[in-house]
Amino acid sequence: MDVWMGAINAVINIINLGLLSALVFTFAKIYRNSRANFTLGLIFFCGLLMINSIISVYSYITMSMLFSDQLVPYLLAISIAEMAGFIIFLKITLE
Numbered sequence: 001m002d003v004w005m006g007a008i009n010a011v012i013n014i015i016n017l018g019l020l021s022a023l024v025f026t027f028a029k030i031y032r033n034s035r036a037n038f039t040l041g042l043i044f045f046c047g048l049l050m051i052n053s054i055i056s057v058y059s060y061i062t063m064s065m066l067f068s069d070q071l072v073p074y075l076l077a078i079s080i081a082e083m084a085g086f087i088i089f090l091k092i093t094l095e
Contacts, residue, residue, distance in 0.1 A: 003064075005072045010060040012079040016053045019086040020046050026093055049086075 024046045031039040056079070067075070 005076055006060050006064045006067070009072070009076050009079050010057050012076070012083055013053045013056045013060070016079070016083050016086055017050060017057075019083070019090055020050045020053065023086070023090055023093060024050070026090070053082075 027039045027043045
């Protein structure tokens with residue numbers, strides 16, 4: 001696997017963790033004020049996505065030698081698409 005592509009992928013997933021943390025913090029503030037069960041569901045959903053990102057970063061660091069060189073660009077595209085979605089989700093939430 002190209003080392004740089006794996007490193008970029010890991011960095012993007014760490015950024016995703018930061019975006020998801022911001023979402024969880026924002027939803028927790030909303031829940032404190034409204035006590036709406038919907039926001040609890042959003043917190044749970046973001047928590048599951050955080051677990052996904054943590055596992056992704058771990059796998060890029062520890063199992064990078066097992067990834068095929070042809071697979072890495074697709075994994076990078078998925079991570080970038082996730083990051084774009086999290087940015088949009090956070091932007092909409094903060095409005």
